[in-house]
Amino acid sequence: MANITTYLRQLKRGGFPAVGPKVGVIDVDPIDISAAGATDTVELVEAEAAMLVLACGVEVVTATTGATEVEIGDGTDADQFFTATAVNATGELVGTPTNQMLLAGEKLVLTLSVAAPGGTGVLRPWAVVADVNDLSGD
Numbered sequence: 499m500a501n502i503t504t505y506l507r508q509l510k511r512g513g514f515p516a517v518g519p520k521v522g523v524i525d526v527d528p529i530d531i532s533a534a535g536a537t538d539t540v541e542l543v544e545a546e547a548a549m550l551v552l553a554c555g556v557e558v559v560t561a562t563t564g565a566t567e568v569e570i571g572d573g574t575d576a577d578q579f580f581t582a583t584a585v586n587a588t589g590e591l592v593g594t595p596t597n598q599m600l601l602a603g604e605k606l607v608l609t610l611s612v613a614a615p616g617g618t619g620v621l622r623p624w625a626v627v628a629d630v631n632d633l634s635g636d
Contacts, residue, residue: 505529506541506605520629521552524606528559528622531566534610542570542623543606547631551579551600554625555593556608558585562619567611570623572600576609585621593624600627 505527526542554570562585570580579596600606608623 500535500538502534502538502540504540507543508546522627522629524625524627526623528620529608531562531610531619531621532617536611538610539573539576540608540610540623541573541605542608543600543625543627545600545602545604545606547602547629549600550628550630551596551598551606552626552628553593553595554579554606554623555591556580556583556585557592557622557624558588558590558619559622560618560620561588562586562621563617566617566619568621568623569609569611570625571607571609572604573607574604576607579606579625582611585619 507526524543529540556568565584566586567582567584569577569582571578579598580594583592585592606625
């Protein structure tokens with residue numbers, strides 16, 4: 499099982515412009531799954547400080563060939579935020595509310611389960627997160 503870090507972004511504290519609770523959408527670059535193995539993981543975001551994951555999911559940019567499922571977790575629990583869901587049709591947007599914490603140093607990880615490795619498809623993961631560390635804005 500390969501661990502792909504090509505798409506990993508560092509999410510810095512203070513990266514949101516508002517005072518008070520800072521909520522933002524993490525829009526990860528599209529992932530071409532043509533080189534994915536049967537159960538590869540893709541690291542999406544590494545939290546610099548604790549954050550609340552409000553929702554997350556995947557948009558299917560290009561339909562996958564063969565049965566493909568995704569899960570989103572924290573590296574310890576593969577489906578903590580998003581349980582195994584089929585993603586096969588172009589334009590499909592799947593997601594779920596989570597309301598779970600991602601602690602400092604933990605990574606938001608997408609797990610691909612590809613029934614026919616070597617197939618094609620492009621997925622764009624996303625997440626809505628809140629920086630809950632400093633609500634005063636100082």
